[in-house]
Amino acid sequence: MRAIPSRRFMISCLLATLACALGCSSPSSTTNSSTGSGSGSNVQPISVNTGPDIQLGEYIDGAFTSVTVCAPGSTTNCQTISDVLIDTGSSGLRILSSALTATLAQQTSGGNPIAECAQFEDGFTWGPVQTADVKIAGEQASSLPIQVIGSPNFPTIPGDCQGVAEDTLADLGANGLLGIGQTIQDCGVDCTESGAPSAGVYYSCPNSGCVDTTESLPSQVQNPVASFATDNNGVIVELPAVSISQPDATLSGSLIFGIGTQPNNVLGNVTIYGTDPYGDFYTTYKSVNYTGFLDSGSNAIYFLDSPTTGIATCADYTFWYCPATTQTISVVNTGLNDATGSPSFLVGNADTLIDNNDAAIAGLGGPLPGLFDFGLPFFFGRNVYIAIDGQPTPGGTGPYTAYSNP
Amino acid sequence: MKLDMKFGMKFKTLFAIGIAAAALASPFRASASLGGDMTSVRDDQAKLQGTLQTTSGNTYNVHEIHAASGVVLREYVSPSGNVFGVAWKGSTHPDLRQVLGAYYDQYVQAVHAQRAQRHGHGPLTIQLSGLVVQTGGHMRALTGRAYIPQNVPAGVQAEEIR
Numbered sequence: 001m002r003a004i005p006s007r008r009f010m011i012s013c014l015l016a017t018l019a020c021a022l023g024c025s026s027p028s029s030t031t032n033s034s035t036g037s038g039s040g041s042n043v044q045p046i047s048v049n050t051g052p053d054i055q056l057g058e059y060i061d062g063a064f065t066s067v068t069v070c071a072p073g074s075t076t077n078c079q080t081i082s083d084v085l086i087d088t089g090s091s092g093l094r095i096l097s098s099a100l101t102a103t104l105a106q107q108t109s110g111g112n113p114i115a116e117c118a119q120f121e122d123g124f125t126w127g128p129v130q131t132a133d134v135k136i137a138g139e140q141a142s143s144l145p146i147q148v149i150g151s152p153n154f155p156t157i158p159g160d161c162q163g164v165a166e167d168t169l170a171d172l173g174a175n176g177l178l179g180i181g182q183t184i185q186d187c188g189v190d191c192t193e194s195g196a197p198s199a200g201v202y203y204s205c206p207n208s209g210c211v212d213t214t215e216s217l218p219s220q221v222q223n224p225v226a227s228f229a230t231d232n233n234g235v236i237v238e239l240p241a242v243s244i245s246q247p248d249a250t251l252s253g254s255l256i257f258g259i260g261t262q263p264n265n266v267l268g269n270v271t272i273y274g275t276d277p278y279g280d281f282y283t284t285y286k287s288v289n290y291t292g293f294l295d296s297g298s299n300a301i302y303f304l305d306s307p308t309t310g311i312a313t314c315a316d317y318t319f320w321y322c323p324a325t326t327q328t329i330s331v332v333n334t335g336l337n338d339a340t341g342s343p344s345f346l347v348g349n350a351d352t353l354i355d356n357n358d359a360a361i362a363g364l365g366g367p368l369p370g371l372f373d374f375g376l377p378f379f380f381g382r383n384v385y386i387a388i389d390g391q392p393t394p395g396g397t398g399p400y401t402a403y404s405n406p
Numbered sequence: 407m408k409l410d411m412k413f414g415m416k417f418k419t420l421f422a423i424g425i426a427a428a429a430l431a432s433p434f435r436a437s438a439s440l441g442g443d444m445t446s447v448r449d450d451q452a453k454l455q456g457t458l459q460t461t462s463g464n465t466y467n468v469h470e471i472h473a474a475s476g477v478v479l480r481e482y483v484s485p486s487g488n489v490f491g492v493a494w495k496g497s498t499h500p501d502l503r504q505v506l507g508a509y510y511d512q513y514v515q516a517v518h519a520q521r522a523q524r525h526g527h528g529p530l531t532i533q534l535s536g537l538v539v540q541t542g543g544h545m546r547a548l549t550g551r552a553y554i555p556q557n558v559p560a561g562v563q564a565e566e567i568r
Contacts, residue, residue, distance in 0.1 A: 060525040085527075089544035119498045121529050121542045123517065162502045163541075164517040173526060183546060190476060190497055200475065200498055278547040295544050299526030302542065307565055318533040319524060354525075368529045368542040369551065370568055375528065 041138025042231045042258055042265065048239065048251035048360040048376070052083035053169050060354065060361055061299035061376040063239065065255060067093065067178060068135040072105050072143045078135075083175045086255060087297030088237065088386050089279070089373075090179035092186040092221035093134055093144065094118065094125055097151040098168070099175035104130040107145055107219065112206045114213070115154050116147050116221060117161035118186060119201075121298075121373075123171070124163045125149045129202075134224045136178075139257050141227035145219055149176070158210050160200045177297065178224070180235050180255075182279040182389050182399035185220040192216055226388050231258025233391035234398060236265055237296055241381030241406055244326060244346050247358035251380075259387055260394035267395045270385065270402040273335030277389045277399055282334040283372040285309075291371050292333055294384055294401050298375030301345055302368035303329070311347060313367060320350035320366040329365075331372065335400065343405065345378055381406030439505050440552055443487045446507070447471075453504050454479065465559050466490070473500060482567055484559045491553035491567035497546045506552060509537050513552075538564070 044065055051059030063086045070078035079102035081095055107114045107129040114129045127149040134141040150167030157165060166172045179186065187201050194214050202215035226232055239253035256265045273281045275293075283292030285304065300320060306312055309329075314322035330344040348363030364377050378384075382405065387398030395402070439446045447469045451458045454473035461468045471479040477496030481489050494500050503510050516532040516539070529542030541550035551567050558564060 057525055062526050091545065118545070119548060120527070121544060121548060122521075122527055159503075160501060162499050164514055171521060179545070181545065186545060187497070188546065276547075279544070280547060291547075293544055293547075297544075298528045299524070300528055302529050305565065307563070313531070313533075317523060319520060319528060319531040366528060367531055367540070369540055369565065371529075371542055371549065373529060373542060373544070 042256055042262055044137040044255040044257070046086055046237070046239075046253050046255045048248070048253070050359045051085075051173055052175055053173050058356065058359055059173050059299075060359060061364060062174065062359075063237070063253065063296055063376060063379075064174065065136070065178065067095075067176065069093075069095065069100075069102055069104065069132040069146070070135070071103060072131050072133055074133070077102055081175050084178045085174035085176070085297060086237065087177050087179050087295070088181050088235075088384070089293065089295030089297045090118075090120065090177060090186065091181045091183045091223040092118070092179040093132075093146040093176065093224050094149050094179070094221070095146065095176035096149050096167075096169060096172060096174075097127060100148060102132075104132045104146075104148070106130050109204055109213065109215075109219075112204045113154075114215065114219070115203045115205050115210055117158065117200055117203065118147060118221070119163065120166070122164075123166040124161055125166050125172070125177075126154070126157045126161055127151045127167065128154050128205075129219070129221060134227075136224065136255075137257065139225075139228040139231060141224040144224055144227050145221050147221050154205060154210070156209065158200075158203060158212075160212070162200065180223055180225050180386065182275060182386060182401070183223065183277060184226045184389060185217055185222045187215065187220050188217070188277075191220060223388060225257055226391065228257060231261045231265070232388075233261065233393045234259040234385060234387040237379055237384045237386070239379050239381070242360050242362040242377075244348050244353070244363040247353070247355065247362065248360040249358050251360040259385055267385065267393070267402065268383075268404065270383075270404050271335075271339050271341045272337065272395045272400050272402045273333055273339055273341070274337035274396075275399045275401055276336065279386070279399060279401060281336065281401065284332040284334065285329070285372070292331075292374060293372070294374045294378065294386070294403070296376050296379055296384070298373045300350075300364035300366045300375050301347070301378050302366045302373040302375060303371065305367045305369045311365070314350050317350055317366075320364065321347050322349045322351050323347060324349070326363060337396075337400075343378075343403075439481055439489050439492055440507055440509050441554055441557070442489050442507060444483065446489055447481050447483065450479065450481065450504060454500060465562050475500070479505065480567075482553070484557065488557055490557035490559065491551065491564075493549075493551035493568050495549045497548070499541065499548055499550060506539070509539075509552070509554075512537055513539050
């Protein structure tokens with residue numbers, strides 16, 4: 001079933017390589033690399049720190065940054081939002097209403113405001129879709145649909161918005177989510193067709209109450225990177241290594257926009273793993289194939305279960321592993337383009353790893369039956385590349401993922 | 407249906423008891439899947455506007471509902487006609503209030519408790535004495551499963567619910 005995308009991917013890789021061979025190394029060397037031309041404009045500092053919520057306690061293994069939003073076209077009605085969680089597992093910018101003071105433009109359809117129920121692995125966010133000029137580093141996405149979470153103007157959550165809300169600072173643990181995954185839209189064609197497939201995501205909200213509605217692709221909440229004028233084919237998340245025996249109070253890294261668009265974001269010598277449109281590839285553990293994905297928004301490496309791994313979960317934390325001694329897990333990742341690589345990672349005892357002081361903790365793992373969710377600890381010491389679906393890069397057309405080895 | 411033929415009268419009796427029990431437990435809801443019986447499977451099918459496919463096994467039957475939303479929901483039914491487990495996969499989660507039924511409130515409470523402990527985001531692993539719920543994946547590719555440990559038939563591994 002996946003042979004077709006695989007072949008298509010390989011052909012596009014080949015074409016991109018050819019195109020590059022013909023054009024990329026032509027006289028563009030007039031650029032003075034010592035000036036770091038554009039080196040600042042596509043680089044956004046990120047930080048693994050305890051996050052904005054004191055009540056929740058310190059955030060562990062979350063990477064945060066700041067994002068500036070302005071009312072469309074305005075240079076004065078703007079606000080810089082701090083402590084926005086970087087999430088390669090979703091697409092779209094979402095900001096807590098409680099953190100937002102700038103007045104953005106409400107999206108409407110047929111005169112009625114549009115709101116969204118966005119679903120995540122551990123809950124949902126509910127709130128209106130608004131448009132903003134989104135500025136990060138030197139990049140800008142103009143009139144981008146974003147979600148404002150937990151707006152008091154949309155207090156009634158529709159009955160078919162399922163799960164447990166993450167609409168407050170205590171529940172979200174961040175002022176917002178910066179979704180920079182492989183997909184452009186957060187729903188896609190399912191939400192554009194009338195009928196049941198769109199149920200439970202986008203809503204039209206007249207005074208009488210919110211009802212399911214369809215939402216065109218350009219109107220959907222979407223990955224800001226794909227809307228940048230340049231450096232819009234993906235991102236690189238760069239974080240330094242963390243020792244399992246020595247957690248860090250904070251960790252500084254970079255979010256770099258674009259892949260192969262600037263001197264500072266070349267692919268280098270990394271293996272490219274073709275993914276499905278949502279970022280999934282294959283991960284093989286002990287000769288059995290599972291689904292794998294790179295998700296900076298997950299705060300541990302979550303994979304399989306105790307019966308399969310032989311690693312016990314913690315007595316107090318059912319969602320983390322607590323092996324008696326640190327385990328090395330070796331897997332084989334296989335892209336839809338048949339590229340393979342054999343990363344390994346450590347899983348330590350969560351009870352002893354967590355010390356209530358440090359935000360960057362290596363070796364944190366937990367169960368997730370049937371899947372490998374390579375969360376933020378996998379990003380430590382690696383440069384992780386996320387190429388957006390349908391966007392050309394020197395390494396081929398997205399979607400794909402790649403990472404350097406530590 | 408295969409199930410009716412296989413379990414015959416015994417099934418039908420339990421079926422009737424099941425309806426009575428469901429009616430007593432939740433007078434305002436026809437039924438709900440987890441912990442329910444075959445009526446609850448059909449109720450889920452109706453509510454999710456899905457098509458139903460049944461696979462018979464030695465120790466349990468699997469009723470697979472392809473919901474109109476694109477979510478695939480598998481319901482695991484024991485020989486006594488009890489839905490002891492459910493598993494799902496799709497671009498969104500299914501209607502969890504419908505699928506978890508009487509267990510929904512317990513689930514919500516446990517999610518809040520887990521959030522307070524986790525210090526961040528990640529897949530949920532709710533492990534109570536009478537209920538296990540696990541949800542994971544990421545936006546547009548979500549999975550989950552729930553089961554009642556006591557009701558899983560002897561010899562069946564929980565890992566089979568997926």
